[in-house]
Amino acid sequence: MKKPPVPLLQNGLRADGRAPDQMREVQIQVGTVSNADGSAVVSYGATTAVAAVYGPREMHPRHLSLPDRGVMRVRYHMAPFSTKDERKSPTPSRREIEISKVLREALEPAVMLEQYPRSRIDVFIEILQADGSTRVASLTAASLALADAGIYMRDLVVGVSVGLVDGTVVLDLNGLEDNYGEGDMPVGYMPNLRRFTLLQLDGAWTREKFLEALGLAVKGAEYVYQVAREALKNRYMAIAEEIYGR
Amino acid sequence: MYYVTPRQLIFPGDLVATADSRVEGPVYVDNGKIRSAVVGLVEFREDVVVIVPLEGVYKPKKGDLVIGYVTDVLATGWEVDVRTFMPAYLPVSEALHKHVDLETTPLTTFLNIGDVIVAKVKDVDLTDEYPVVLTLKEERVGKVESGTVVEIAPVKVPRVVGKKGSMLAVLAEVGCDIVVGQNGRIWVKCKSPRDEVFLTSLIKKIEAESHVMGLTDRVKAEVENYKKMRQQAQA
Numbered sequence: 232m233k234k235p236p237v238p239l240l241q242n243g244l245r246a247d248g249r250a251p252d253q254m255r256e257v258q259i260q261v262g263t264v265s266n267a268d269g270s271a272v273v274s275y276g277a278t279t280a281v282a283a284v285y286g287p288r289e290m291h292p293r294h295l296s297l298p299d300r301g302v303m304r305v306r307y308h309m310a311p312f313s314t315k316d317e318r319k320s321p322t323p324s325r326r327e328i329e330i331s332k333v334l335r336e337a338l339e340p341a342v343m344l345e346q347y348p349r350s351r352i353d354v355f356i357e358i359l360q361a362d363g364s365t366r367v368a369s370l371t372a373a374s375l376a377l378a379d380a381g382i383y384m385r386d387l388v389v390g391v392s393v394g395l396v397d398g399t400v401v402l403d404l405n406g407l408e409d410n411y412g413e414g415d416m417p418v419g420y421m422p423n424l425r426r427f428t429l430l431q432l433d434g435a436w437t438r439e440k441f442l443e444a445l446g447l448a449v450k451g452a453e454y455v456y457q458v459a460r461e462a463l464k465n466r467y468m469a470i471a472e473e474i475y476g477r
Numbered sequence: 478m479y480y481v482t483p484r485q486l487i488f489p490g491d492l493v494a495t496a497d498s499r500v501e502g503p504v505y506v507d508n509g510k511i512r513s514a515v516v517g518l519v520e521f522r523e524d525v526v527v528i529v530p531l532e533g534v535y536k537p538k539k540g541d542l543v544i545g546y547v548t549d550v551l552a553t554g555w556e557v558d559v560r561t562f563m564p565a566y567l568p569v570s571e572a573l574h575k576h577v578d579l580e581t582t583p584l585t586t587f588l589n590i591g592d593v594i595v596a597k598v599k600d601v602d603l604t605d606e607y608p609v610v611l612t613l614k615e616e617r618v619g620k621v622e623s624g625t626v627v628e629i630a631p632v633k634v635p636r637v638v639g640k641k642g643s644m645l646a647v648l649a650e651v652g653c654d655i656v657v658g659q660n661g662r663i664w665v666k667c668k669s670p671r672d673e674v675f676l677t678s679l680i681k682k683i684e685a686e687s688h689v690m691g692l693t694d695r696v697k698a699e700v701e702n703y704k705k706m707r708q709q710a711q712a
Contacts, residue, residue: 269532287534287562298604301562341489343505343514346536348603350562378489381533381632383503383514386490423490424507463516464486467531467688 235411240397245408247276251401252447254391257455259371259462261379269380271462273372275403277362282372284380286352293349301347305335307369309358315406330366337370337390337419337429343383352382363409364392367417370429375459379466386421387459388428391451393418393444395434400444402451416441418448422456479526481519484690487528488516494526502528518688531688535561535631535660537609541598542618544626544658545611547591550584557594557611560631560660566607571599571614593621595656595664617656624654624666625673629684631661636687637680644683647697650704651676675703 237246244250255276264270267283274280290296307330311321323331334356342352354376356369367390374388394404395414409415414434420427436444480492487493493500493511503514515530537543537559545565549556554568569577572587588594599612613619629637637657638645648655653667653676663680667673679699686692 268534289562289564347562349608378516379532381515381530383505384489385505385507385512385514387488421490423492423512460488463488467486467516 233411235407237407239408239411240399240401245396245401247405247407251396251399252450254403254451254454255405257458259375259458261375261462261466267376267380269376269378269382271372271375271379273368273375275364275368276405277360278364278368278405279359280356280365280368280372281359282354282356282369282376284352284354284373284376284382286380287347287350287382290349290351296349296351299348300344301350301352303335303339303342303344303352303354305331305338305354305356305373307331307334307356307358307366309361309365313358313361315362330369333429333431334366334370334373338373338377338388340426340428341374341384341386341388341421342377343385346383352377352380361406363404363406364390364417366390367392367419367429370419371455371459375463378463386423386426387456388419388421389452389455389459390417390419390429391448391455392416393448393451395436395440395444400440400447402447414440416444416448418445418452420449420452422453481526483519483521485519486516487513487519489514493519493528499525500528501525503530503533504528529635530632532630533632535559537561537563537565537598537601537660539598539601541659542595542656543598543611543660544593544595544621544656544662544664545660546593547588550588550590553579555584555588556607557596559596559598559609559611560628560662561609563608565598565609565611567594567596567611567613571610571612574614588620593626593664595619595621595658621664624664625677627663627665627677627680629661629663629680631659633684633687634659634661636692637663637683639693644693644696647693647700648676648679650700672707 258274260272263272264283269284272281309319311319354373358365370390392404393416394412396412416432419429479494491513496509500511504511517528517530520527543559545557545559547555548558557565559565595618596611597615599610656664665676
């Protein structure tokens with residue numbers, strides 16, 4: 232295993248000064264892309280994802296549509312300037328294509344696609360800045376953008392990552408911990424229904440560490456969910472305040 | 478049993494009530510509990526709780542009055558854009574009262590691409606190639622020859638109509654014909670174009686401020702104001 236440039240865990244604190252069960256600062260704004268039907272920007276620390284939803288609208292070409300439900304298309308993409316060292320090629324990589332599929336499958340249990348037969352819903356996710364946990368930040372952004380577009384959903388989907396660093400379970404991996412940690416587990420969670428829509432894992436984990444991590448992920452997701460609710464509230468209360476302020 | 482309070486904001490997945498309660502709007506039942514499927518506002522009506530969505534596309538229902546644009550002329554009917562995610566179809570048999578020989582009469586003599594129609598949704602069958610079928614064989618429907626069509630978000634249509642048509646009654650005081658399509662298109666026809674411009678901007682205002690209480694009173698004040706100004710201009 233590669234040796235990290237700085238110790239990942241020292242005196243119970245992580246390289247960026249966080250406690251193991253602490254999220255980075257979460258910032259969420261809904262309705263930022265005015266061209267889109269729904270949109271959201273989500274930041275977990277330096278990691279920033281913007282999601283824009285278009286639809287539901289007619290599917291062209293028509294033979295790609297399904298007679299009994301809508302088709303959701305998800306594109307996850309990292310901006311060339313999003314990475315720290317090497318410029319990322321703007322061509323969709325193998326990894327981005329895979330994450331697009333994984334995110335679509337993480338959103339599909341929440342979206343009531345059967346309400347929109349023969350149509351399509353396009354979800355575009357752009358990573359503006361990458362510092363670990365980009366796929367889970369994207370998941371939160373995408374589900375908020377879908378809600379902002381008024382698409383019927385069973386629940387919001389909140390993404391958080393948990394990982395294993397020096398044998399300790401930590402919440403919300405940053406880029407450093409992602410690169411040098413021993414394990415990484417992105418989780419998608421529906422906080423109201425208490426169901427998971429995404430669960431990936433790499434690294435070697437014991438059963439106990441896995442369960443501990445899953446519990447921590449739920450805790451993190453519930454925190455992010457509260458921030459997300461506030462963001463949605465702000466979006467719709469802003470209009471009211473504009474008028475009362477006059 | 479209800480878990481919500483009047484005029485509260487509600488988000489997807491939030492509990493609304495137990496499954497035995499009366500709830501209308503975009504909700505679903507999970508595990509014996511009714512939950513919201515959208516970002517919306519909770520409204521308490523006489524014996525029912527309604528979830529009013531704050532965003533979203535138009536979803537056609539049988540019997541809806543809609544305003545559509547003809548987008549294509551087909552062999553035996555027209556394709557019509559009614560602002561939904563599915564194309565709507567108006568067959569010749571539903572457009573004309575008399576029988577026409579399709580071999581000698583081109584359909585474009587009745588309706589052509591770009592024409593605006595007020596129509597009723599005759600049927601919605603999601604398994605059909607054209608899931609939405611329109612009809613012109615009703616009262617107060619047909620081709621639109623003049624006036625202005627205003628587009629607003631379809632979820633805001635109930636606000637323009639108001640409780641039991643109260644808002645529409647206020648708007649009608651300007652003295653114009655107003656037809657509200659459930660798909661968020663509103664046709665306004667006035668004697669003077671200036672009235673049409675005023676109504677257009679007022680409808681847009683209703684759309685923008687639809688969440689805020691006391692909307693009808695504010696609109697009423699604007700209409701009174703406008704009528705006064707119009708009278709002064711005439712004098």
